[in-house]
Amino acid sequence: MLKGHQSWIFENKPAILGTATIVGPFEGQGPLVEDFDTVHGDLTLGQDSWEKAEKTLIEEAANKAIEKAGLTKEQVHFYFGGDLMNQIISSSFSARTLSIPYFGMFGACSTSMETLAMSAYVVNSGGADYVLAATGSHNASAEKQFRYPTEYGSQKPPTAQFTVTGAGAAVISKEGYGPVVTSATVGRVIDMGITDPFNMGAAMAPAAVDTIEAHFRDLQIEPGHYDMIVTGDLSKVGYAIANELFEKHRFPIEQTNYQDCGMMIYDYETQSVQAGASGCGCSAVVTYGHLLKKMHRGEINRLLVVATGALLSPLSFQQGESIPCIAHAVSIEAGR
Template sequence: MLQGYQSWTFENRPIIRAAATVVGPFEGQGPLANDFDIIHGDLMLGQESWEKAEKTLLEEASKLAVENAGLTKEQINFFIGGDLMNQIISTSFAARTLAIPYLGVFGACSTSMESLAIAANLINSRSAKYVLAAACSHNSAAEKQYRYPTEYGSQKPPTAQFTVTGAGASVVSQEGEGMAVTSATIGRVIDMGLTDPFNMGAAMAPAAVDTIQAHLRDLQIQPGYYDLIVTGDLSKVGYEIACDLFEKHHVPIKQTEYYDCGMMIYDYQKQSVQAGASGCGCSAVVTYGHLLKRMRKGELNRILIVATGALLSPISFQQGESIPCVAHAVSIENGGGYK
């Protein structure tokens, strides 16, 4: 149901029946390692290219999520997902393998919650019984497309971020035991004129704040309604800017109830990640791995995930364009037991 101007509320409470996460070796060295289902020791995953490795990440996460849900892929009505590659080839080629009716979406690093929001809306409207929602990224594939190949060894400024190698997938269903997706807010594209591709956190922060404000306004709630509000991959630079913007706009959000996935997945003291993490896989694996496990344990009952995306391309950057950004928010609440 439309709520306010740009939000949906899901009165039928779509259930996240199961989820799965698959990450690379660097993510397996971080503080959330125990919350991931599969940790690969090789960035190539035995494949011939970074892009094929990324496809494999998504295939594994998707198949495991379906298995964890106690289903077969033939029972899944739709597969919704995306990634950072041109023409979202990682997801499209994974969809070829999965052979599930497919809707490809692109929201850059906001894709994880974009896909989940659409999946929940399909389930809530009874347009589907089971929907697979997923997103992925690969550090070396993203570096090659957006910046420089890793072999080039280019130096990065402190504002730069480190793309997560990982894939997260969830199965959303009409019934079952698990966490409920209760609402979603679809973000507007916000462009503050920033042009530095090595400072995406600063570019994305205004979009994140705009979507959170819209969510609170549309649902007529305060930030304290949630045990935790988490943005997708603003990392240190963007997180600090977002906190300043919340204060400027008089949004009563506290640092104890607001954090960022890009600051959670790596150890700043032991891993060289500049400002922190980024990538479609960042919010996907932190949400479907770490945060859902905390909810299952009862440590969190209501969370709002606000995945953030910088909608630039190598072509737009080379042509001197600024960086348009978007953020999509999805609320997840405990709805009983979890299988």
């Protein structure tokens, strides 16, 4: 059901029947290591390219989520997936392997919640019994496409972020036990004129704030409705800007526990990650791993995840374009 201008209420409360998170070795050295299903010790995952390794991450997460949901892939009606690579090849090639009817989506790092929102919408409307939402990223493939190949060894400014090597997947069901998806707010594209690809947090923060404020305006609730609100991967720079914008707009973010996935997955003291984490895999593995485990333990009852994405490409950057950004919000509650 449409609520307000840009939000949906899922009155049937689709269940998150099973989730899975697969990460690389660097993520396995961080503080959330116990919350991931699989930690790979090798960035290549036995493949002969970074892109093939990224595809494998997504395939493993998808298969694991389906297994944990107690299903076979033949029972899953649709697969919503996307990633950072040109023409979302990691997800599309994983769909070739999975052989599940597939919708390819691109929301950059917001893809985790974009796919979850669409999956919940389809299930809530009766369009499917089981839907798979999955996304992933790989540090080396993203560096090669958007910045400089890892082998180049280029220096990065403090505002830069470190792309997560990881994939997260969730199976959404019209019934069953597990956390439930209760609403979603679809973001608008916001462009503040920033052109620096090493300052994604600053570019994405206004989009995150815009979507969060729209969510509460549409649903006519206060931030205190949620035990926790997390943005996707603003990291230190963007998180600080978001808080400044909330204060400027007199939005009472202090009513809830507001954190950022990009600041949670790595240890700033022991891991060199500049401002923090980014990538499609960032909010996916933190949400489907760490945060939902906290919900299962009863530490969180209501959670709002606001995944953020910078919608640039190497071509747009080379042509001097600024960076349009978006954020999608999904509310998850401890369910049946």
